[in-house]
Each structure stands twice: as C-alpha cells, then as structure tokens.
Amino acid sequence: MQTGSITVADQPLLRFVLQRADDALVLGHRLSEWNGKAPLMEEEMALSNMALDLIGQARALYTYAGEVEGVGRDEDAYAYLRDERAYLNVLLVEQPNGDFAVTIVRQMLYAAFIEPYWQRLMASTDATLAAIAAKAQKEAAYHLRHSAEWVIRLGDGTDESHRRAQDALDLLWPFTGELFEVSDAERSLLASGVAVDPAPLRAVWRETVSRVVADATLTLPADGWMQRGGREGRHSEYLGHLLTDLQYLQRSHPGATW
C-alpha cells in the first residue's frame, strides 16, 4: 500500500479523465459539506443526492484512470493520494459554498455546461468514456433543472434573495471562462474523437444561463477578466483546505479500510 503522495503519468488520456473526475469529486465534496445544515429538509436531500451522483461519476472515472495508467492504482489512490497541484479541476467547482445562493448559482453554472458536454461525449470513440457520459448526462439534467429553478426562485423572490443571487452570480462569473478552455491534453484527443471540444458549447451554455438569469430578473455580468489555471493544477487557496478535509483519514492512517 502506497502511503505518500503519488505522481501520475503525464499522459493525455489520463489527464483528460482526471480533469473530468476531479471536477465531479470536488463539486460533490463541496455539496456534501451541506450535510446536516441545509436550509430545508428537502434541500438537504437534494444537495446530498446531487453530491452522491457527482461522487459516483468521479468513482467511475477514477477507476477508468487506473486502467488507463495501468500501474495498479485504484479510485482511492487518485482521490486521496494526489496533492493539490496534481488536481486538474476547474476553479469554479472548488469555490467555497458561501450562502445557499452561491452554492446553487455555482451548481447552475456548472450543470448548464456539463449536461450538454456529457451529451456530446456520449459519441466519444472511447467506449468507457461514452458509457460514463451516458449515465452522467441523465444525472446532470436533473441537477440543471433543480439548480436553475432555485436561481429563478431566489432572483425573482424577495429583495434579500435577489441581492444574494446577484452577488453570487457576480462573484462566480470570472470562473466560468475556464469551462470552455481546451487543455493541451484535450487538444491531442480531439482529432481521434476521444474528447469533445468544449469551445463550441459556450453558445449553448450562454443560452441556458441567459434564459435562467432573465427569468430570475437578474443581470448577466459582463465578460471581463476570467480566472484560469485549475486544468494545469494551479488552484485558488480553497482547494488545499478542501483536500485536507477530504484526504485527512488516508493521510493520517495510511491504508485504513472499513
């Protein structure tokens, strides 16, 4: 049993799979942080259900990463034994939960991207990725619906909920540009049809988000400076804190099982 941090091979398909897996795990972990303190019982269940879907997607992807790398690593090795700089998720998903508005706006911004993304990845020439995408797309569709309805309720609700929803949108907007970036790992997989180009999805995403924001009586922020770096392992300060929580047990008690 390996106990220290692992370094993964620099291989395009492996990096691509880990990018997808890390987005799902980090966002799933963030949602799980609401366990026991969500604003409503129904929302407690919704956030936990969405977390479960995302962590399930991450597990399938990490397991596949293990097959791709081929050095005998299981899903847990990638989740628990990689340091912050080896995580390849976008910065959006690691942003703190904030108030409920920040959590649900973050979810909507991500779901509006990932639902059509999985839809397209279902046509991947990589059979495993296509199979995982087919499952994840259906789950993401429910996440999109749920988070979008909440954004509309909050924005079109009271002055206070409107203000909080708008603040959340303004806060998170600079993290949305990174969703459409093409990493070097992805670029080399586009020609063979393994990966899909996220850039053309911007228009689809923008249409969904604009519709939700308009229904919510919120104002779409202007596209200004966009934060980036997560896909190469350069993260905001928050991911390190998240990982200390997520990885604590395996790091303190290496190889612990139950």
Next chain:
Amino acid sequence: MTDGLEHDDAARLAAVRRVAGEVPDPEIPVLTIADLGVLRDVAIENGRAVVSITPTYTGCPAMNVIRDEIVAAVEAAGLGPVEVRTVLSPAWTTDWMTAAGREALRNYGIAPPAPGPAPVTFFRTVPVACPRCGSTDTAEIAPFGSTACKSLRRCERCREPFDYFKTH
C-alpha cells in the same frame, strides 16, 4: 458425455439467471433486479457463473448491497462459484423496467416512471398519476426524494403524498 455437460451448463445457467434475478432491490424490496433491468447477462465461464449488472445511478449505494446479495444468493443455491461484473454500456434506463415491476411499484405506493428520456423543463414535470387514486392532478413537493431514483409528490385529489420513481 459432452451432451451431459452442456445440459448441466444450460440448467445451471437458467438457475443462476432465476436466482440472481430474484434478488430484491435493497431500498425498494418489491422490485427484483430483473424487474429493474439491472440484471444484464448471465454466463458460465470456465466453471464460474458470471452475473453482469448495470448500475442505476452512478452513485447509488444500493449497488454494493446488490452485488453482495447476488453472490450470497447464487452460492446459497449451490450454483457457485460466482463472479459479479459491472457493465456500464448501454446505460441503464427506467424504460427497461418490466411491466410486472411497474405494477409492483404502483401497488407498493410508488408511481412508476414515465417513458424516457426526461426533458429538462423548469417548474414543469410530466403528468404523474397518483398510485392510490389514479388522479393525474398531482404536484411535485421535492425533486430529490429518499433515494436517488425517486422524487416526492402529492396528490391534489386524495391529498396523499407519494414517491415517484423518476424517469432516467
């Protein structure tokens, strides 16, 4: 001799299919994994029974229990050794649920899933009939229910709350 072996294999295959297929869903015990469409294939490979299942939701915790229960059931029936494999493709859909499964769900008080795929709509859902009185005048209370596969609804006619097995 060869004929005998083939016959034995065919009989064992049918028995494994029946025993594995009768394993109940741990969270909705009126449904078997055959009803759910989770059981995908059964084979005999080098003397081992191989049962292939497909996960419902990727994060559904019931899958681990189902896996253990298949092994226990097949071994208890003297049909082992057995191996359970997970297949991801084609992705599970509620459209695979059997007619008997749908009826069992309704009798249990859970509205069976509408045909897929589920459209992404905001503040609108497909009409769902109340499993008790049959009225389609029902409303969603919460889109995520007690398990990953269900939402919570209420009948506006008989006023009973009920679970709806979501289209997937």
